[in-house]
Amino acid sequence: MNKSFHAFVTEAGGFDDILFGEKDYRNYIDKARHLCPGKGGAQALFEYFRRIQYKNDGFFNLMEFDEDDRLKSVFWADACSRGAYKYFVDVVTFDITYLTNKYGMPFAPFILLVTRIAKVPEKFGSHGQYKCGLKNKLLSCVYDSLTIEEFENSWKSLKDTFSLYENAWLQSLYAEREFWVPIYLKNSFWVGMSTTQCSESMNAFFDGYVHARTNFKEFVDQFNNALKTKIKNKNQVDFNSVNFTIHCISHLAIEKKFQDVYTNAKFKEVQQDIMGMIYCHCRFEKMDEVIATYVVDDQVKAEDFIKEVT
Template identity: 55%
Template sequence: MPFAPFVGVNHHGQSILLGAGLISSEDTSTFVWLFRAWLECMDGRAPKAIITDQDRAMKSAIAVVFPHTRHRYCLWHIMRKLPEKLGSHSTFNAGLKIAIQNALYDSQTCGEFEEKWGQFIKKYDLGENAWLQGLYNERSFWVPVYLKGVFWASMSTTQRSESMNAFFDGFVHSGTMLKEFVDQFDNALRKKVELETTADFNSSNQTIPCSSAFRIEKQFQSVYTNAKFKEVQREVWGMILCNCILISKEGCISTYDVLDEITTDDDHVKSIKYIVYFNNEEVDVKCTCALFEMRGIVCRHALNVCQMNKIHALPEKYVLDRWRKDLKRRYTMVKSSYDDL
């Protein structure tokens, strides 16, 4: 009987279980029932975004039950299929694979992606490839540049869901009876709560030192959980690799080109240009990398521009309650069967 978990992310970046179901099949009607049952448990509050694999039945059910939810496919699953689908091509390891990756990861706009996609399709004579054509037709579901305006809480794959399944493997197995499953399910949830409670305690009682004299880093140190402050620090460290150039200024709006050195998985270093728009009057900063919009962490490119403009503190809108360590989460107040254990 398939186990279907709903997995989210807490303020420490840890995977948390938002619900789960045992389903008898994996067709559209079953997923519609599952999603509606979960939605009822959530008081009718649908998720703003959801990540799945390319399951057609699930896609149809999401369109029915969550019509306003932004749905994306797991990018990792798609990229994992590249060797299987295109590995036999004579130039797969001699340019084709890199061309696909460049189109996906380096495109700053949808138009740029479509141009790069068209170029490698033509160059490598892949116009008749049905798999690539299908992916292109559904590009808004998986290509990063089409998903930039949505908050994903650092998630781009279903691996959190798969890791949650692996987590439960320590408590249940294929021979577990239903009654025992319910008991073990509670034990697993209690373990997750313990991990979050420990992280809460550490964030409240252990302070990670700032790595620089940059006052904006200090601003986040005082309010973010340790895990999220470390993400901020990675962006602060990354500022040293950025070269910021003022391109134009119209009134209070300045436009900057920021060249960033990116290290790929094979240790190749390449320069990527991002555009940052800065409003000096409102201290409003926006980067084409869209890290803040997607992950809620101000990017190194925006921080670089703020430093150039001698900004010592960001407006509150850039300090997300989502990552704060001083707020009590409502779900921790929900009574559970293990509360008295």
């Protein structure tokens, strides 16, 4: 490839007259080798799929090629995945057009609340009032706002109090508020996961199995290995749930009910909610026709202190 690249340079009349570097050239060739049928590429993947389908009638695959006979997209599903799809009505596909993350696998471009909040110390750490109200007011604005109107008023108050109208980073945050502020996302279905967890769980699934230079055939092979490990771990967790019982932390009948029907992992989540209920105190305030209004005093653990929330 080195000689081929220098042939381009010579033909162009020198490095200054060529529109791409040697690294770009190597990346293009590497990508072409992955996409075009041949040993270690699409043809090997096709043969691999054919062998799996011969052993497993429930296996399905589909490969799509473009007009230049280059691999455009791949879909495959084993019997276990197809069964899960029938039960949960959910499916994951991999489109090779979006090989963008560290493994070369596709992830949606999440604009994450966690990444935004994590940058607060970096962006405001040098502010004179960062530890004297600014940080707490910003976090309260983001996490404690129960309506969009409340968030908007709190955000305006934040800028007024700390003279942040000229802060470009804060303005960019506000412009994207519908993508990361919890109150704007409360009606979206996240399958019980935060956006970061979706990405993290996918990374954890492939860790140790694939890397940036894994070709398609190797990826599918390693994907199956990762899936087998996942199933093995799930079976172990199921075994533990059947044979080991987590004790209840309250006398509530509903906790006992969940203890009987949930796995240990899911039951631990229930217990976290019950612990949250224990720290809540409910007071009846008024009755307006058919609407009863209550005031709830809550104690929320925030970092290393307890925050009183009404």
